[in-house]
Amino acid sequence: MNFSTIAHCSNPACKENIPPSSKADAPQVQRAKQRTVLGVLSENEHHGRSLSQGSQFSRHSSISNSSQLTFFGFASSSSYEVYVEEACEVVLAVSGQEVVSGSYYQEAETAALQSDDLRLLLELSSRSCQDASMQSESDESLMSAELLCISEYAEDIHRHLRESELRFRPRPGHLEKHPEITNGMRVILVDWLVEVVQEYRLRAETLHLAVNYLDRFLSCTAHVKRGKLQLVGTVALLIAAKYEEIFPPELNEFVYSTDSTYTKKQLIRMEHAFLRVLAFKMAAPTTNQFLHLFMSVHCVCATTENLALYIADLSLMEIEPFLRYIPSIVAAGAFCLATYTVNKYLWPDSLHAFTGYTMADIVPCLADLHKLYISAETHPQQAIREKYKSSKYCRVSLITPPAVLPFL
Numbered sequence: 001m002n003f004s005t006i007a008h009c010s011n012p013a014c015k016e017n018i019p020p021s022s023k024a025d026a027p028q029v030q031r032a033k034q035r036t037v038l039g040v041l042s043e044n045e046h047h048g049r050s051l052s053q054g055s056q057f058s059r060h061s062s063i064s065n066s067s068q069l070t071f072f073g074f075a076s077s078s079s080y081e082v083y084v085e086e087a088c089e090v091v092l093a094v095s096g097q098e099v100v101s102g103s104y105y106q107e108a109e110t111a112a113l114q115s116d117d118l119r120l121l122l123e124l125s126s127r128s129c130q131d132a133s134m135q136s137e138s139d140e141s142l143m144s145a146e147l148l149c150i151s152e153y154a155e156d157i158h159r160h161l162r163e164s165e166l167r168f169r170p171r172p173g174h175l176e177k178h179p180e181i182t183n184g185m186r187v188i189l190v191d192w193l194v195e196v197v198q199e200y201r202l203r204a205e206t207l208h209l210a211v212n213y214l215d216r217f218l219s220c221t222a223h224v225k226r227g228k229l230q231l232v233g234t235v236a237l238l239i240a241a242k243y244e245e246i247f248p249p250e251l252n253e254f255v256y257s258t259d260s261t262y263t264k265k266q267l268i269r270m271e272h273a274f275l276r277v278l279a280f281k282m283a284a285p286t287t288n289q290f291l292h293l294f295m296s297v298h299c300v301c302a303t304t305e306n307l308a309l310y311i312a313d314l315s316l317m318e319i320e321p322f323l324r325y326i327p328s329i330v331a332a333g334a335f336c337l338a339t340y341t342v343n344k345y346l347w348p349d350s351l352h353a354f355t356g357y358t359m360a361d362i363v364p365c366l367a368d369l370h371k372l373y374i375s376a377e378t379h380p381q382q383a384i385r386e387k388y389k390s391s392k393y394c395r396v397s398l399i400t401p402p403a404v405l406p407f408l
Contacts, residue, residue, distance in 0.1 A: 161285040165326050168284035170215035172323040177222040189233045191381035200249050208286035209240035211316045220277050235270045243282045287312045290331035298350045307396040308338035310388040325365045333365035373401045
């Protein structure tokens with residue numbers, strides 16, 4: 001299909017998800033590095049690309065052909081053609097009218113609007129939130145090492161995450177219910193999400209949550225059109241950013257990231273549908289959370305830590321076989337592969353005692369991660385590998401993977 005390119009954020013004063021000096025300046029971000037944006041603009045959309053409320057962008061667009069992206073070439077419409085199989089059913093008809101069975105959403109919305117005390121609390125706490133946002137770039141997640149390494153809480157946190165990961169697990173093979181969507185399309189979408197996360201300097205946990213939301217949404221729906229797949233992915237990231245980030249990007253920024261392929265109204269309507277489908281259950285354990293927990297229990301060097309995070313990010317790209325493994329097993333496999341690559345040891349006794357996992361439990365996932373790690377250099381999608389070439393991540397994507405592993 002035809003697709004456009006826009007530039008990355010290059011403000012030297014900008015740290016990871018640190019907002020500009022004022023909200024009025026938030027959309028005015030300089031972008032120097034080119035990245036691919038999925039979707040195609042019609043002639044009318046080209047004329048309407050300037051954003052409202054004083055937002056001005058300096059950007060350079062080019063149109064080129066890509067046979068890999070033909071599935072994103074469908075024009076936007078107000079209908080979603082989404083059929084939900086869960087109890088909280090949502091059907092967005094061709095007319096654009098929403099048909100919702102169950103009143104959970106309406107009750108929650110009414111309760112929130114009636115809670116004057118909650119609104120006052122949020123207003124009073126806004127200044128403290130702004131102060132808390134001035135953190136170092138190394139603070140990758142709210143589940144930070146400083147929080148997780150407290151020994152008196154670590155076991156309780158681990159037990160809670162292990163119980164929750166089973167409830168928030170996407171269904172393997174969920175794309176079978178979406179005839180127009182292939183695994184290759186999802187791979188391209190996740191690669192694009194990685195670029196958006198990098199552009200707006202979002203947390204690693206935001207990416208992992210977005211992919212979890214994406215796969216859970218596709219697990220609970222059927223017959224999502226391929227022209228709507230990018231819309232679903234964008235909204236998954238929008239919700240994940242609201243959940244995880246102190247200052248998530250503005251809605252205009254998400255419209256911009258799709259090169260105005262979708263409107264604000266479409267994003268908001270899909271967000272409503274998304275939250276109903278997931279029943280507002282957003283606190284999903286991720287591989288990234290388990291990895292930070294494991295590395296707080298058993299400390300490793302910076303190179304090993306970043307290599308484990310790189311391998312965990314690579315696992316987001318493929319449904320098969322990695323949706324067959326729960327996040328804690330994927331995290332254990334990534335930890336083992338990283339420690340063996342750098343230090344030639346696998347699963348330490350401290351983590352065996354902490355998790356209860358033995359090497360026999362980890363080896364099947366470890367073998368699949370090893371194959372993925374070896375093939376990463378030749379994979380068509382390179383956003384994750386390019387990210388980890390940075391000195392910030394110790395350039396771990398340039399480390400040669402081991403040719404063989406013990407026990408395999």
